[in-house]
Amino acid sequence: MDLKSLIRDIPDFPKPGILFRDITTLLRDPEGLRYTIDLFAQKVKDAGLRPEYIVGIESRGFIVGAPLACQLGTGFVPVRKPGKLPAAVHSIKYALEYGTDGLEVHQDALHPGSRVLIIDDLLATGGTAGATAKLVEKIGCKLEGFGFIIELQDLQGRKHLPDVPILTLVEY
Secondary structure (H helix, E strand, C coil), rough: CCCCHHCCEEECCCCCCCCCCCHHHHCCCCCHHHHHHHHHHHHHHHCCCCCCCCEEECCCHHHHHHHHHHHHHCCCEECCCCCCCCCEEEEEEECCCCCEEEEEEECCCCCCEEEEEEEEEEEEHHHHHHHHHHHHHHCCCCCEEEEEEEEEEECCCHHHHHCEEEEEEEEE
16 A cells, blocks of 8 residues: 555645645545554564554654554553643653753653553654653663654654664655
8 A cells, every 4th residue: 555645745834844744644544544553563573573562652653553552462651742641750851943842651651671662653853752762761661663654764863763673654
């Protein structure tokens, strides 16, 4: 299946000069969504990864990460923006091009030594994924790898990520 044909390009979003890769058109397509999850599961197996938890980055990482966790028989853990989780959290702040941001995960969500695969929709500069990796490692978990539907290769985000397998479905 050609996943690129299911991804819509939106020019000048969120600001002029940006070409936004919109996966909502992929997600609404039942066969495309199923294929995406099946392909991720196969790539995880082919890479020899054995995660105990899928960590999904807010918010599109939730959409793909939760069904992938079901298919792989793992737990699912959401990583959220600050102030969104109700219990005690581990947190991390990270730099953006225009300021700082933060991420949080419940303190009881992951146990030290757990094997984790981080999932999101897009690898661009690697800032959010890299911060998520640092958060997971701060807890003492073993980062098995990353999975992204889309990789924007010109932005070289993988250079800013730890040296673990990076699984992508579509490259631009």
